[in-house]
Amino acid sequence: MASKLSPTPLTDLPFPCNNLPKPPKRIPLFSLLPLNPCPLYPSAKIIPTLRTVSPSSVVCSAVKEETVRAPSSDSQTIPPGSSKLVLVAGGCGGVGQLIVASLLNRNIKSRIIVRDCEKATTLFGEQDEEKLQVLTGDTRNPDDLDPSMFEGVTHVICCTGTTAFPSKRWDSNNTPERVDWEGVRNFVTALPPSIKRVILVSSVGVTKSNELPWSIMNLFGVLKYKKMGEDFVRNSGLPFTIISYIHWYTRPGRLTDGPYTSYDLNTLLKATAGERRAVVIGQGDKLVGEASRIVVAEACIQALDIDFTEGQIYEINSVLGEGPGCDPQKWRELFKAAQQS
Numbered sequence: 001m002a003s004k005l006s007p008t009p010l011t012d013l014p015f016p017c018n019n020l021p022k023p024p025k026r027i028p029l030f031s032l033l034p035l036n037p038c039p040l041y042p043s044a045k046i047i048p049t050l051r052t053v054s055p056s057s058v059v060c061s062a063v064k065e066e067t068v069r070a071p072s073s074d075s076q077t078i079p080p081g082s083s084k085l086v087l088v089a090g091g092c093g094g095v096g097q098l099i100v101a102s103l104l105n106r107n108i109k110s111r112i113i114v115r116d117c118e119k120a121t122t123l124f125g126e127q128d129e130e131k132l133q134v135l136t137g138d139t140r141n142p143d144d145l146d147p148s149m150f151e152g153v154t155h156v157i158c159c160t161g162t163t164a165f166p167s168k169r170w171d172s173n174n175t176p177e178r179v180d181w182e183g184v185r186n187f188v189t190a191l192p193p194s195i196k197r198v199i200l201v202s203s204v205g206v207t208k209s210n211e212l213p214w215s216i217m218n219l220f221g222v223l224k225y226k227k228m229g230e231d232f233v234r235n236s237g238l239p240f241t242i243i244s245y246i247h248w249y250t251r252p253g254r255l256t257d258g259p260y261t262s263y264d265l266n267t268l269l270k271a272t273a274g275e276r277r278a279v280v281i282g283q284g285d286k287l288v289g290e291a292s293r294i295v296v297a298e299a300c301i302q303a304l305d306i307d308f309t310e311g312q313i314y315e316i317n318s319v320l321g322e323g324p325g326c327d328p329q330k331w332r333e334l335f336k337a338a339q340q341s
Contacts, residue, residue: 084154085110085153087112088113102297111149112134158184161180164217164220175220176226180225193238198239199242200242202313204288206223278321282315305328314338
């Protein structure tokens with residue numbers, strides 16, 4: 001049975017919301033850019049999904065699309081002196097870009113592991129190292145994951161990934177097996193037991209890789225290896241939450257948020273949730289449809305601090321409707337409703 005939530009619509013949202021030997025290279029960044037408090041969610045619609053109980057879904061509408069506004073006086077920012085430090089693996093990817101920009105806008109101290117530091121600087125500009133630290137590393141190579149990378153880290157978001165079918169992104173052995181399985185395994189193995197939460201971004205359909213249409217998507221093993229990555233996280237002993245959505249086979253023209261490729265932080269902050277701005281959260285690996293990266297990014301950030309999302313797997317789609325924006329309480333209600341449905 002599905003249930004429907006009708007939270008009070010947010011009206012003045014500033015942005016849409018819709019896993020040793022060689023020390024890592026640390027690149028200091030300077031002067032934090034003045035960003036919006038709730039980036040990446042100017043107008044988005046949201047609904048939660050869970051894959052661990054009986055199949056069901058919860059639908060919630062999203063916010064009207066609008067341009068980015070200047071920060072308001074009631075901006076959500078992390079309190080001064082907070083010990084929270086979020087490590088993002090894959091921070092230059094499609095979802096990762098939005099997560100990092102959103103953390104910056106919230107004034108949450110972040111650290112990212114990337115293969116190309118120059119790309120990170122191009123995307124996010126020169127930031128104060130107290131707000132954003134950029135480290136060079138490749139999750140496919142265990143030797144790159146030096147213990148110093150994780151010093152002081154309290155929360156982790158892993159949103160690494162590649163394409164389901166052979167493409168230029170597969171160059172340099174960047175295949176699903178190497179990224180979605182070996183990379184996730186290496187990364188999670190290197191995490192210290194003190195981590196408060198690990199968020200893994202995965203894919204809908206991993207439990208149905210032998211069924212149509214998923215078997216087509218899995219021709220080169222992407223669902224198989226993502227499932228292996230999920231299982232490793234679940235058995236790691238670390239507190240985890242898995243956020244899944246359909247994304248690997250979507251053509252640029254079908255994405256529900258844009259731009260498909262971002263070139264700088266300013267461009268990121270202008271991303272919108274397109275026509276499908278609401279969110280559907282379901283469970284049981286039943287959802288089929290497109291998802292906004294903006295919504296997925298916001299779900300990852302919100303799940304970091306919601307206690308009852310620990311040990312759960314949520315699936316997310318984007319549909320029409322009014323949503324929770326960046327309101328933590330509304331997100332708590334959505335995640336809770338998904339589990340209770």
